[in-house]
Amino acid sequence: RKEVEQDPGPFNVPEGATVAFNCTYSNSASQSFFWYRQDCRKEPKLLMSVYSSGNEDGRFTAQLNRASQYISLLIRDSKLSDSATYLCVVSGSYKLIFGSGTRLLVRP
Amino acid sequence: NAGVTQTPKFRVLKTGQSMTLLCAQDMNHEYMYWYRQDPGMGLRLIHYSVGEGTTAKGEVPDGYNVSRLKKQNFLLGLESAAPSQTSVYFCASRVGLENQPQHFGDGTRLSIL
Numbered sequence: 001r002k003e004v005e006q007d008p009g010p011f012n013v014p015e016g017a018t019v020a021f022n023c024t025y026s027n028s029a030s031q032s033f034f035w036y037r038q039d040c041r042k043e044p045k046l047l048m049s050v051y052s053s054g055n056e057d058g059r060f061t062a063q064l065n066r067a068s069q070y071i072s073l074l075i076r077d078s079k080l081s082d083s084a085t086y087l088c089v090v091s092g093s094y095k096l097i098f099g100s101g102t103r104l105l106v107r108p
Numbered sequence: 109n110a111g112v113t114q115t116p117k118f119r120v121l122k123t124g125q126s127m128t129l130l131c132a133q134d135m136n137h138e139y140m141y142w143y144r145q146d147p148g149m150g151l152r153l154i155h156y157s158v159g160e161g162t163t164a165k166g167e168v169p170d171g172y173n174v175s176r177l178k179k180q181n182f183l184l185g186l187e188s189a190a191p192s193q194t195s196v197y198f199c200a201s202r203v204g205l206e207n208q209p210q211h212f213g214d215g216t217r218l219s220i221l
Contacts, residue, residue: 032206032208042215043198043212044151044198045212049209087150087151094156095139096202099150
């Protein structure tokens with residue numbers, strides 16, 4: 001079983017749609033959680049941290065369910081520029097564990 | 109503030125040649141990492157370091173060596189390059205504290221013929 005599992009997608013949605021990505025992780029001792037965004041052939045960039053109480057940053061909302069070891073990312077009012085791969089990230093021993101990513105395509 | 113800088117950006121090697129990729133960070137981060145990413149695939153950790161003078165193996169260390177002689181630099185070496193090592197290599201650094209994210213360099217695109 002992978003340490004961090006994500007649906008690879010692609011999720012193909014129209015502009016303005018709401019889309020949600022889910023991620024599960026295996027290490028119950030993990031303390032830190034993040035969502036990163038990666039554009040084609042570019043480096044991953046931090047989108048947002050994920051806090052236990054859930055948190056929002058503009059159109060993006062992240063939630064954490066420690067009991068189910070589950071993280072989610074909700075994107076509202078999708079823009080063409082949101083097209084990218086979204087990486088779920090969980091802390092491990094001295095390092096962060098990256099999921100393989102969920103690809104999002106936003107169409108006009 | 110440059111952040112994480114990787115050199116070179118691109119390189120083409122012949123099978124059997126050796127080379128060193130340099131990663132430099134100016135954020136005084138304790139932890140540094142080398143990843144490779146193949147087309148359509150996720151990141152795979154090659155080696156990492158939790159401090160000056162220390163290194164550890166990641167999930168795909170074979171064929172690579174690393175050194176961290178200075179806190180700000182993390183070098184990745186290929187002693188005898190193979191076509192299977194054609195990939196994009198990303199370096200990252202991080203403060204050695206919980207709840208801190210990693211910061212990535214913009215990658216080195218390496219082709220081995």
